[in-house]
Amino acid sequence: MWKRVASLSPLISSKRSSTLNQAAYTFKRFESFTTETPAQGKVGMFFKGKTPFITFVLGGPGSGKGTQCEKIVENFGFTHLSAGDLLRREITSNTEDGAKILDTIKEGKIVHSEVTVKLIRKEIDSSDNYKFLIDGFPRSEENRIEFERITEAEPDIVLFFDCPEEEMVKRVLNRNQGRVDDNIDTIRKRLKTFESLNLPVVNYYSKRGKLYTINAVGTADEIFEQVRPVFAAHEELST
Ligand SMILES: Nc1ncnc2c1ncn2[C@@H]1O[C@H](COP(=O)(O)OP(=O)(O)OP(=O)(O)O)[C@@H](O)[C@H]1O
Ligand SMILES: O=c1ccn([C@@H]2O[C@H](COP(=O)(O)O)[C@@H](O)[C@H]2O)c(=O)[nH]1
Numbered sequence: 001m002w003k004r005v006a007s008l009s010p011l012i013s014s015k016r017s018s019t020l021n022q023a024a025y026t027f028k029r030f031e032s033f034t035t036e037t038p039a040q041g042k043v044g045m046f047f048k049g050k051t052p053f054i055t056f057v058l059g060g061p062g063s064g065k066g067t068q069c070e071k072i073v074e075n076f077g078f079t080h081l082s083a084g085d086l087l088r089r090e091i092t093s094n095t096e097d098g099a100k101i102l103d104t105i106k107e108g109k110i111v112h113s114e115v116t117v118k119l120i121r122k123e124i125d126s127s128d129n130y131k132f133l134i135d136g137f138p139r140s141e142e143n144r145i146e147f148e149r150i151t152e153a154e155p156d157i158v159l160f161f162d163c164p165e166e167e168m169v170k171r172v173l174n175r176n177q178g179r180v181d182d183n184i185d186t187i188r189k190r191l192k193t194f195e196s197l198n199l200p201v202v203n204y205y206s207k208r209g210k211l212y213t214i215n216a217v218g219t220a221d222e223i224f225e226q227v228r229p230v231f232a233a234h235e236e237l238s239t
């Protein structure tokens with residue numbers, strides 16, 4: 001089990017979402033991680049002396065999360081963990097959960113939290129990086145609570161790519177990557193799921209003062225110019 005062993009509260013001035021109040025921003029920091037289970041001691045070993053920096057990347061289907069994550073990786077050295085990609089990899093590896101995951105994705109629903117958190121945690125445990133972008137997760141309050149329960153960690157920051165529905169639909173239909181969920185029927189279902197289950201998570205982090213809302217309309221480069229200062233402001237803390 002990961003343990004948060006210290007909590008610092010430096011005040012940082014940076015551009016915050018207009019949807020947030022401008023109250024001082026409290027960073028939940030992890031001075032180091034320890035582990036209660038020696039067999040899973042890698043987290044403790046890798047993060048010894050480093051401060052893990054976790055970013056959740058949220059937004060509707062096709063809002064540009066994956067595209068912007070690539071740019072953040074290039075510019076700020078994060079490890080990108082797309083929850084959707086991890087689940088799709090699980091489908092192709094013919095594991096026990098694979099068939100169920102495929103059905104869930106086709107229906108635009110959310111895979112059981114335990115499955116997704118296990119996959120994310122495995123990736124973090126086996127990484128020698130300490131800066132993570134967790135893309136497309138948590139998808140629901142249940143996901144969020146399970147992540148916190150299992151890892152005893154919270155994200156340092158949360159990005160939210162705010163995009164109009166018609167733009168998201170257009171982008172997904174033009175994606176052409178052969179995804180089983182990139183068709184109009186599933187997109188409609190994904191949008192409903194996003195609104196009913198994912199937006200409450202966005203609101204939760206807004207209330208917690210951790211949310212950065214990015215206007216996701218424009219070119220990918222223009223959008224990244226809104227994202228860049230968020231990470232630049234945190235660079236000192238995440239190195
Ligand atoms: N700013 C942009 N303008 C136009 N097209 C974009 C922009 N950003 C990304 N795209 C394109 O839109 C499609 C969806 O982008 P991307 O895969 O990054 O979204 P996503 O939020 O990760 O979606 P999903 O939740 O479905 O995985 C891709 O084909 C991508 O190339
Ligand atoms: O935490 C998650 C992330 C994703 N899913 C399912 O996967 C698809 C595709 O996810 P993308 O982020 O768009 O790649 C999503 O619609 C869900 O069905 C999930 O269940 N939990």
Ligand SMILES: [Mg+2]
Nearest residue numbers: 065066082084
């Ligand atoms: Mg994506």
